[in-house]
Amino acid sequence: MAASPEEKARRVRRMFSEIAPRYDLLNRLLSFGADLRWRRRAVELALEKAPRRILDLATGTGDLALLLKARAGEAEVVGADFAPPMLEIARRKARDLGLPVTFLEADALALPFPEGAFDAVTVAFGFRNFADYRKALAELFRVLSPGGRLVILEFPPPPGGAFGLVYRVYFQRVLPFLGGLISGNFGAYRYLPESVEAFPRPEALKAMMEEAGFSVRYELLTFGVAAVHVGDKP
Template sequence: MFSEIALRYDLLNRLLSAGVDRSWRVAAVKAALEQNPRRILDLATGTGDMALLLKRLAPQAEVVGADFAPPMLELARQKAQKLGLEIPFVEADALNLPFPDRHFEAITIAFGFRNFADYTQALAELYRVMAPGGRLCILEFPPPPQGGLGALYRFYFTRVLPWVGGLVSGNPAAYRYLPASVECFPTPPTLAGMMNQAGFQTRYRLFTGGIAALHIGQKLEAP
């Protein structure tokens, strides 16, 4: 599914979020870079937007982008080449990462954690490849908030977004999957609890009335 929508993925991200997703990504990247990490993994990198932003803001750091959809990775490589940025983009399974223990000092995941088949296993892998003192930043869509804004958002997410996304991408099923996966995703407190159970000391903040959430997990001790 993700391979099929790769060519229209960036356009639709900007269109369907009215560009607001850029500010969310910047906030996540700034949080990831607060401790001046030397080795950074952007997991579920897609077409590489987060990895490119990380490398631009921290040119001295080694940034690796990883994803399981080869067409997405190819677009990410093309974008990095055009910008003159050296970033290896590798095919990887989030539940069985091809990286050594305690390797990365920061890991970012923007709107990809929701798609992992097993959240507990994914967090265990992230903890494994994270260096002691390292930081995990997960930017994700939680279930729609309560109240008027939540009702409006749910209408847009379930009615407007699938129609526009399907029209532009040619794959309506992919954009029906998005709101369905968001509705089933853990609430921010629940995800924070899962991260804590995995060994991260976690806090989170909400953006745009609760439409997006940034969870920041700190690995305080060696496993």
């Protein structure tokens, strides 16, 4: 029996809270550093329209929010997440780097911001964890100003072909073992490939974003291991 949206949200919040201390290390190791390139591309796309106020949702330990602030120092950047231990690490990183980013706890399905509050919203590797994709997109559309931009960086289901076969073996067997061994939470790193396999393919996510009112394009990164979707609000 599938978990309810509320049960999924509770499980994901608890899981990410538990792995917070090893989260950054594992991101670098398990992606062979590629996640940094992917995040930089998402930042480039988010900043194309020179936004003044930016929300990084599902900010985790703040990597993308801090990259945004480093690249666009004049912009106000807010990082939001529903796992307090992740936010504690993000705040510490911001202090160490001397970057004034506001980090706060928030639910993606009921954001505590007024309509049109942000010129850009980014979500890096967190969208698939939302309990209701369509409701989340409606919220993101609401908090964006007219002409604002949404950038979603995410893992689509593994690609086909020979590369996809090798990647799937790594993703489904090697990664969960290494992630569990290093983090001490095998369940969290079994959840990762399961959630990716269940996530909409790029064309399906594009259609979902268009239904929410966005004008959408996307790019596949590293042979389709990751994808970045860009949605512009009219």
